[in-house]
Amino acid sequence: MVRKQTLLTRTEVSGKSSYEDCLVTLGETHDESVYGAIERLVQAGEQVGFTVHELIRMLNGGMKLESLLAVIEVRMTGTCFHPESRAA
DSSP states (O other): OOOOOOOOOHHHHHSOOHHHHHHHHHHHHHHHHHHHHHHHHHHHHHHTTOOHHHHHHHHHTTOOHHHHHHHHHHHHHTOOSSTTOOOO
């Protein structure tokens, strides 16, 4: 009778590979970057008079992030897209 022997890899022994460890670390870094970006967005919005709830409502209502950033920029510079516009 011939027995087959399998070698255990690092993944099978520890449950995680170094690749998976790397992904976890990158994910944590990415999360920190996302949280930082959100914090900066909220701060910019608050500087021009928006509350956090208003920013969330605009995004949940379908406004794209680029459009929201444009509105914040317009309010920061004090200019309007159109003379009749009251959105900014």
